[in-house]
Amino acid sequence: MQEMEDKLTSLFHALFPDTRAMRAETISVDSVPQWDSAAHVNLIAAIESEFDLFFDDVEALLELTDFQSVCRYVQHALARQ
């Protein structure tokens, strides 16, 4: 769990450099200007690549608008494997 969260944090840091100075619970679409719809696509691709996951529920992915919800989603996806 901690390892997953650490990886996810590094992944956010790589994609959105502003998040390096932020606490995890404050990271969201509203607080990170670079997190637009194009960046969201890259975020999902990075998560799929890093965790070897395949997401097919596009609707659910669009609801991932903050770090905590991404974390929960990845955790569930990994548990389902």
Added chain:
Amino acid sequence: MKFLEATALAQQAATAPTFVLASSANLSALEVFVAAHSVLANSPARMVQLPFGTLQQHLRFGAHDTTEVRLLMPWDFLPELDWRTGIGADRASFEDMLSRISALESLLDSCPGTSVYLDCPIPPCHHDQRSNESLRLRLLAAGARLGSVLPSEMFSLDNYCATGSVLSPRLLDAAASEIVRCRTVNAAPGKVLVTDLDNVMWRGVIGEDGANIACAPNGRGYPHFIYQNFLRSLKESGVILAAVSRNDVQLAETGLNHPDMTLKRDDFVAVLASYQPKSSQIESLARHLNLGLESFVFVDDNPVELHEVQSALPQVTTVQFPVSVNDLPEFTRRLGQLFSRVHVTEEDLSRTDLYRVSLAGIAPTQAKGADITAFLQQLAMRLTIREPGPENSARALQLINKTNQFNLNGQRLNIDTLRDHFQTGARLFTATLDDRFGAHGEILACLVARDGTVETLVMSCRVFQRQVESAFLAHLSQLLGYPRFSLRYQRTSKNEPMLQFVRVLLGQQEGAPGPSEGLIVIEQAELSAACDGSLMLFEVAVQ
């Protein structure tokens, strides 16, 4: 490679030059993987994309350079094949589609740079399914001719519909690797192919098998016959061939003059045969040819040699000669890609002759190779030492009687002479080796007389470069506890590799004259200094 690993590598390309990756799709998720693979390929670069929706204008009116790569989909040739537009009611004829494919193909032919085609499935736009199949194959053929093809698994319709990205996220790494490969090869195709000889040019070891090496079109010679034919065709397209071998020059030449050889001695600009590390021989060749190492490709069957060259000369591309004949098509395809050229000039055709003249008489260099200790550690080598009695000595006798190169004195033994030795208190030891690449079987035999004199020591050339011989002697010395070892050494016409080892034991420099024959006495401390380091590379078991 996963995203975070790619991110770390990509940092090394942060200030590298850029190249255009032109596509109608959004490829920004690919950026970090492309940068990472360019770092791995020793040619750091960052990709930049065209503004969205400008591919067609770029192809017709844009500026292109040789580093440009275009990632193309079926709908770049025929817009009505785009899944996102649905399957159009207003269909063009099959012939019209073919002519539009040809038109874009000609346009792309005239643009510098290279193309990579993503073999996406296409929507069934014709009622006649045969037309749909032919259309897909026609597009695939255009893609292959223009550069390279990414397999259909890399396309994700789900991802494309949802986000406009065409590549499956889990295969971004593989796609980036292929794009970088195409860019590198297109910018600098291979010029020199350096090939190993034993078990590559022919089946067998010239120093052991002599005239019995096989390279004729039958049985076990087939893969080598095919390889030689392929090299001949590369040579005809202007590729320079050179041979490198851990052998005496005369031995290598004997092999190259074998009547079954398709290639002849003169097809090679140089035959580098010595016991020096292959990396230093290749480096010396590059200097003499005045060609950059990045245009060199090195083929060998031995992963240890490949690693040595790769470590010392990272610019050189290394390719392993296949273990299984079934892997030969993929092997030749890969080599073909590395030397791919569209036009062959007059100069290409006569290049070998030009270079061979200027290289006449280049001497093998005396130089250090790469330190491959770290690599050997990763091999997880297990050495199992046994002491078979006369009844179990068949394999040991076979090894003693057929090994020429790593042979202490060339002395042959049969079961009767071996029994005589046993009667006087001698002990026979054998060793088998296993590592990450598999089981190598019984590869060493050693007969030690009662007074500690090593009467016989042979090792299979299959496991050269792994420091097995040093580890074995170090272990044997601990096992037997003699204060000193005597080796009954005799120089023969073929045991140069043993001479190299004796020099190591005696702490002599390369090229020192070395002993010719007689008893060589090595004190425990000397042996320890020369061999204990090697012992650390092995897990040793005594059975």
